[in-house]
Amino acid sequence: MSEVKLRAALKDGKCEVKALMTHPMETGRRKDPQGAVIPAHYIETVELLHNGKLMLEADWGGAISTNPFFSVSLKDVAVGDSIEVRWVDNKGEKGSGTVKVK
Amino acid sequence: MTLSTEEVKTVTLQQQQRRLFIKGTLAGGAVLAASGLILPRLAMAAWPAEAFHATTLDDALTKVFGSSTLEASDKVVLKAPGIAENGAVVPISINAEQLENVESISIFSEKNPTPFVARFSLKPGCVPDISTRVKMGESGDVIAVVQAGGKLYSARTNVKVTVGGCGG
Numbered sequence: 001m002s003e004v005k006l007r008a009a010l011k012d013g014k015c016e017v018k019a020l021m022t023h024p025m026e027t028g029r030r031k032d033p034q035g036a037v038i039p040a041h042y043i044e045t046v047e048l049l050h051n052g053k054l055m056l057e058a059d060w061g062g063a064i065s066t067n068p069f070f071s072v073s074l075k076d077v078a079v080g081d082s083i084e085v086r087w088v089d090n091k092g093e094k095g096s097g098t099v100k101v102k
Numbered sequence: 103m104t105l106s107t108e109e110v111k112t113v114t115l116q117q118q119q120r121r122l123f124i125k126g127t128l129a130g131g132a133v134l135a136a137s138g139l140i141l142p143r144l145a146m147a148a149w150p151a152e153a154f155h156a157t158t159l160d161d162a163l164t165k166v167f168g169s170s171t172l173e174a175s176d177k178v179v180l181k182a183p184g185i186a187e188n189g190a191v192v193p194i195s196i197n198a199e200q201l202e203n204v205e206s207i208s209i210f211s212e213k214n215p216t217p218f219v220a221r222f223s224l225k226p227g228c229v230p231d232i233s234t235r236v237k238m239g240e241s242g243d244v245i246a247v248v249q250a251g252g253k254l255y256s257a258r259t260n261v262k263v264t265v266g267g268c269g270g
Contacts, residue, residue, distance in 0.1 A: 014229055044149045055228045061154040063219040065191045065235040073229035
């Protein structure tokens, strides 16, 4: 289980969520110095939850940069609410992170 | 309640059959899971493999939206650097707050070996303002497609890549 670094801050009545994941995001097209293809290994599905309720669902391919970052804003969020981001990659490996809104 | 010997036999047989059936089902399930046929999924909707494997922009658009016809809209604000020094990390942001009922925001990179980059599906309460970082193999257009109220709106911008990000 890999940790997702999360920031969630209220600003102008909205909550800006920033998520940073640790992942190689290998496309399956790169070759190592010996010329062997490096197998595809990338995050496919990401979910963002506010107090356990699904707010955003993303499908990704290998073209999202290594150590993926994304940000989005949510409405109707209060201080102390919980924000969770979780992902699953093409090998079935998972990561997640939870933060309380400040 | 009392049962005759005959009835007891029948009941036992039924129980045995049921046990066998349950055992069979469990074993089958374990085999499926072990062989990777059932991948753990967070979401119910399946990851759109065909769209991600499409090798042309038109094909990728058709696989995602059922059509490759896009209408440009100034209500989709796409921000990307004009020149990206590193194609491996190109910051992209898409704002569609001028549109109502935004259902999803998708990103395509025209010249990538597989142009479909990502789709973000939003629930009500989620502001349609997404930022992320993508890889670009070479200079070309980045296309944002916003699905709102059952319609498609798009914006595109050219990014010059000085060092490609897809390697190989």
